[in-house]
Amino acid sequence: MTAPASAEPTAADRRRWARYLVEERAEAYVYQELAARKTGEEREILQSLAEAEHRHEQHWLDLLGGEPARLPRAGLRSRLLGWMAGRFGSIFVLVLAQSAEARSPYDTEKYATPAMRADEKIHYEVVRGLAARGRRRLSGSFRAAVFGANDGLVSNLALVLGIGATGVSSSLVLFSGIAGLLAGALSMGAGEFVSVRSQRELLASTEANEDAALSAGDLDIDENELALVYRARGIDQEDALARSRRIITAAQEGVRRTVTGPIRAHDATSDHELIGSDWTAALSSFLLFASGAIIPVLPWIFGLEGLTAVVVALVLVGVALLGTGAMVGILSGGPPLRRALRQLAIGFGAAAITYALGLLFGVSAV
Structure with a gap:
């Protein structure tokens, strides 16, 4: 089934077909690149998606009467997905592809076949399923990474701003920030070690x-x-x-x-593997917290003082909070901007409270 016979296609129709053609090629390329990085069932599913996009591509080629002399460029989203597919893990590409598949232009396109419209709806569900697989595999480690880094960012920003607001010297603010980094990172690492070790000991005591x-x-x-x-x-x-x-x-x-x-009833070894190593968990928590906690201290490390140091710290932490929030939004399928702003508001809200307390105690001390 090709074009409806009710009307002669216009120049605008042909331009639209050409745009559909390059988008289908771009989507097929994304799925092929992702399939090359996979094995087994997921590879087969992604290859089938690429084949379906090639069928859609052929439909527009037939309407155009062959390969046009000039074609438009694919959209920015499609080019970005193609670039990411060949360089990064599939989870980020799949969650972006999921939102792209959800907005099919064929629902209102009279030259698209019913089969193509149905394909696009199926593609959305398939990509959503693959993205859900990736989210499940990533959820534990990603949650720990975001929690650790975000905790370091917010807690140490609140600490250095609260201390700085009291009017103490920059060297004392720096010392407080480094102490807060070490104390928080050691606490996170020790807590994770105890948690994982306790889980392993509990599992060992209940093994058949x-x-x-x-x-x-x-x-x-x-x-x-x-x-x-x-x-x-x-x-x-x-x-x-x-x-x-x-x-x-x-x-x-x-x-x-x-x-x-x-x-x-099941293999206990798999339970131990699922829980993981206590030392690995402790070291990961230590490093993740420290990676976030060092950012608010950087202005004082490089010799900045007073309001300048505070503003730079806020900018650096703000960028980091926006980044982690947007990443959470992308992976969860939610609006990245909303998640980023929510993360920023929570972090700056906590810092504002401690800064106000620092001003209060600083004035009282005077």
């Missing part, structure tokens, strides 16, 4: 052992307590009894079922 398996061969196949072990682990009575019978039968036959294991 093989003691019951050693006696499985001596149990009565119909009347036994092995089913109670599974029921205690949350398995319903019928399934627990069926499992225990299979295990006892295997034990009596002298066969060790390593896959269904007599008592383990």
Whole structure:
């Protein structure tokens, strides 16, 4: 199915088709670049999306009667996605592609086929699903990174502004900022170490052992307590009894079922891997907090004083807060500007309170 026969296409129609053509090519390129960085199912899905975009491209080529002598450039968003697809991880590209797929021009385009309109709606859902996968994989580490860096930014900005507002010397403000950086980073690192270590110790204390398996061969196949072990682990009575019978039968036959294991409901090793290393978590938290906390102190490190140092600190922290907020917005699929401004308002609000308290105590001290 190509163009409707009701009207002869105009020059404006042909220009619009050419624009659609280059956009479809740009989108196909994005999906091909992303597919090249993936393996398995995700690679196949992205390649299928690229093939669909090529079908759409061919539709506009047919309407145009072949490759035009001159073509417009793809839009800025499409060019940016193409550039990012070849250089960065897919999650940022996918969340941007998701919002692009949500605004299909074919809904009101009379020369687009119904199949193309349906394809675009399906593409949106597919890209949203792939982006959701990436968000789930990234959510834990990203949350920790944003929380650690943002905590360092806000807490140390509030500290140096509050101390500076009392009228103390610049050297004391600098010392307070460095002390706040070290204290906060060490606290974050120690807290993360204790948290992860406690989780691992708790997991180790609740791991199943093989003691019951050693006696499985001596149990009565119909009347036994092995089913109670599974029921205690949350398995319903019928399934627990069926499992225990299979295990006892295997034990009596002298066969060790390593896959269904007599008592383990899942592999405990995977739980330890999911929780991660306590030392790695502690070091990451320390560095993330420190990376944020050093920014408000930079003006005093480079010798600035008074109001100049305060203004520079606010600018530096403001840019950092806007950046982290916008990144959160992009990854969550929300408006980046709104998330950035919210982050900025929260950070500056906390700093304003401590600055006001510093002024109050500074005046009182005088």
